[in-house]
Amino acid sequence: MKTIAYYLSEYGFGHATRSIAVIRRLCEKIEFRIIVCNAFAYDFLNQSLNDLIASDKVTLRKISNDIGYVLQPHSLTPDCDQFKISYQKFIGKLPFAIQREAKFLSDQHVNLVIGDIPPAPFKAALSLSIPSIGVSNFTWYTAYKELLPDTDLQPLYDCYTSMDYFFALAGSRERAWGRMGSKSFGFFSRSPQVEAVHKIRKNVNPTGDKIIVFFGLGMKIDAGNLAAYKLWSSRNCVFLVSSNTNIEGDNIYKIPIEDTESQNYIEASDIVISKPGWGTVSEAISFNKPLILVTRQKMQEDKNTIEYLKNNSGCELVEWEAMNEFEITAEVLERMKKQKQSAGVDSEDVINAIVEEICGVLCG
Numbered sequence: 001m002k003t004i005a006y007y008l009s010e011y012g013f014g015h016a017t018r019s020i021a022v023i024r025r026l027c028e029k030i031e032f033r034i035i036v037c038n039a040f041a042y043d044f045l046n047q048s049l050n051d052l053i054a055s056d057k058v059t060l061r062k063i064s065n066d067i068g069y070v071l072q073p074h075s076l077t078p079d080c081d082q083f084k085i086s087y088q089k090f091i092g093k094l095p096f097a098i099q100r101e102a103k104f105l106s107d108q109h110v111n112l113v114i115g116d117i118p119p120a121p122f123k124a125a126l127s128l129s130i131p132s133i134g135v136s137n138f139t140w141y142t143a144y145k146e147l148l149p150d151t152d153l154q155p156l157y158d159c160y161t162s163m164d165y166f167f168a169l170a171g172s173r174e175r176a177w178g179r180m181g182s183k184s185f186g187f188f189s190r191s192p193q194v195e196a197v198h199k200i201r202k203n204v205n206p207t208g209d210k211i212i213v214f215f216g217l218g219m220k221i222d223a224g225n226l227a228a229y230k231l232w233s234s235r236n237c238v239f240l241v242s243s244n245t246n247i248e249g250d251n252i253y254k255i256p257i258e259d260t261e262s263q264n265y266i267e268a269s270d271i272v273i274s275k276p277g278w279g280t281v282s283e284a285i286s287f288n289k290p291l292i293l294v295t296r297q298k299m300q301e302d303k304n305t306i307e308y309l310k311n312n313s314g315c316e317l318v319e320w321e322a323m324n325e326f327e328i329t330a331e332v333l334e335r336m337k338k339q340k341q342s343a344g345v346d347s348e349d350v351i352n353a354i355v356e357e358i359c360g361v362l363c364g
Helices: 013-029 040-048 050-056 081-107 118-129 150-160 194-204 265-270 278-286 300-311 320-325 328-339 347-363
Strands: 002-006 034-035 058-061 112-116 132-138 165-168 182-184 211-216 238-240 252-254 271-274 291-297 316-319
Touching: 002 013, 002 347, 013 034, 013 040, 013 132, 013 347, 040 050, 040 058, 040 291, 050 058, 058 265, 081 118, 081 150, 112 347, 118 132, 132 252, 165 347, 182 320, 194 238, 194 252, 194 265, 211 252, 211 265, 238 291, 265 278, 271 278, 278 291, 278 300, 291 300, 291 328, 316 320, 316 328
Parallel strands: 002 034, 002 112, 034 058, 112 132, 132 165, 165 182, 211 238, 211 271, 238 252, 271 291, 291 316
Antiparallel strands: none
């Protein structure tokens, strides 16, 4: 039986949710085992992939792979000074991480490395002549370009140029990293569960006359005093928010912390408000939901995603600094209608295409 080592970045749950969609589909195709390597989303992955873990198709390995961003308190904006300190520590340990992963890959007789999108596994795989695939809309090398000089980024460049194949996801403006090939794919997400979606809508909007708004800034975001936002007073709206969101109200419904299938809440919504993280955006686009995106500075990944949306399905933009005054007005809703008419993507086709390419590399 062949073995895949599937590495996930540590920054939030977005890398995990989209990888879960791929892993679930992979496990329907051929017989092999998948070792998922991640620390931050470990419990989330354990619950989401419980049936595949029970059947021994998937194993979890708790290992921290990268550092993501460091944000200022009560903000979506990077804290450049603290980030530089964390980055230098990470780079100082990178040679050890590459050696550690090379030993792990060898000990586990791994046949393929997939990364979304930690740097070290690609260089470890190359050292053992194990094929590797990067799957992402960005790399940390390009994500950090506005935060660090090129000389500091060289170790990341060396890792990413070790990739055999790069599968660029919607919004990517990356170079063709793959030594043996690169391909482009659109938005995709985990499939919604019809009964769960119906139950959510019935619970939060039993009379069917409200606008259901999904509000999600991400599990690693400290948004400050959310209670002061005018948003919650938006006429005729009810809100679905993450379990960690510090806001209460008669029209506020918190997603249970034990419920890992957030795509069901996106599907149940009429409007999605989010930072421009790929995971939530992809679920909204896949389910044809109009988007309101909270913009932030110095995030190249965000800029690329927004530019892609502006050129395709469209989106409403609100600056982070103006979010406390933002409301869903009649004018906003009118713009949402126009946006929704041009949105939509066949998520199932995208997942199937990615899985077919992975199987081709693994079995080729």
